[in-house]
Amino acid sequence: GGSTRYAKLLALHDWLTENNIYNTNNAASTQATISHSPISALVREERTGANSLNPVCEGYARAFKMVCDKLEIPCVLVSGRATSNGSSEDHMWNYVQMEDGKWYAVDVTWDDPAFPGNSSLNSGGEDHTYFLVGSNTAVRGSTTFSNNHIASGSGFVSGRQSTFAYPALSATAY
Numbered sequence: 001g002g003s004t005r006y007a008k009l010l011a012l013h014d015w016l017t018e019n020n021i022y023n024t025n026n027a028a029s030t031q032a033t034i035s036h037s038p039i040s041a042l043v044r045e046e047r048t049g050a051n052s053l054n055p056v057c058e059g060y061a062r063a064f065k066m067v068c069d070k071l072e073i074p075c076v077l078v079s080g081r082a083t084s085n086g087s088s089e090d091h092m093w094n095y096v097q098m099e100d101g102k103w104y105a106v107d108v109t110w111d112d113p114a115f116p117g118n119s120s121l122n123s124g125g126e127d128h129t130y131f132l133v134g135s136n137t138a139v140r141g142s143t144t145f146s147n148n149h150i151a152s153g154s155g156f157v158s159g160r161q162s163t164f165a166y167p168a169l170s171a172t173a174y
Contacts, residue, residue: 005073005099008071010131014126016064017108017126020041022054022055022112023056035053035055036055037058038062038063040053040055040056041063061094061108061109064108065094068094068096073097074097075094076094076167077092078095078151079152080149082148083150091149093109094106094108098132102174103168105130106130107130107149111131130145132173133174134171134172134173136172145169151166
């Protein structure tokens with residue numbers, strides 16, 4: 001039923017992908033700040049056009065974690081580098097702990113692809129490729145999750161640069 005951890009996470013994931021479109025704009029400073037916050041993915045505002053407040057990866061990941069926290073589902077933000085089509089960029093995604101005690105990766109951003117010229121929230125490209133995957137899960141052809149998502153193990157905690165260890169990711173998908 002809808003009360004299982006899996007069902008709750010699936011409903012959250014699908015709500016985020018169906019009610020948002022990735023922010024491809026280099027927005028002005030206020031908009032850029034909002035697009036990195038959970039508000040950008042959770043509050044319904046104008047979602048299209050140059051003045052949109054749509055989320056970037058950090059907005060999606062922080063929104064996913066905020067709701068998981070409310071649902072008392074263990075979840076962490078993961079920052080690092082993601083590689084797609086030969087290019088690498090800074091990225092943020094989540095690890096979530098399931099009832100089996102293992103941690104699985106969720107990348108809501110990459111499950112909600114933006115298509116040039118398509119400004120509709122529900123682009124038709126939403127999928128579950130990056131939902132509760134393991135480090136050895138094949139996500140693009142023979143590419144595994146751990147090969148295109150490299151966690152940095154460093155970041156800012158309470159405004160200070162620090163190094164930390166992420167939970168060990170399950171080798172296999174949930």
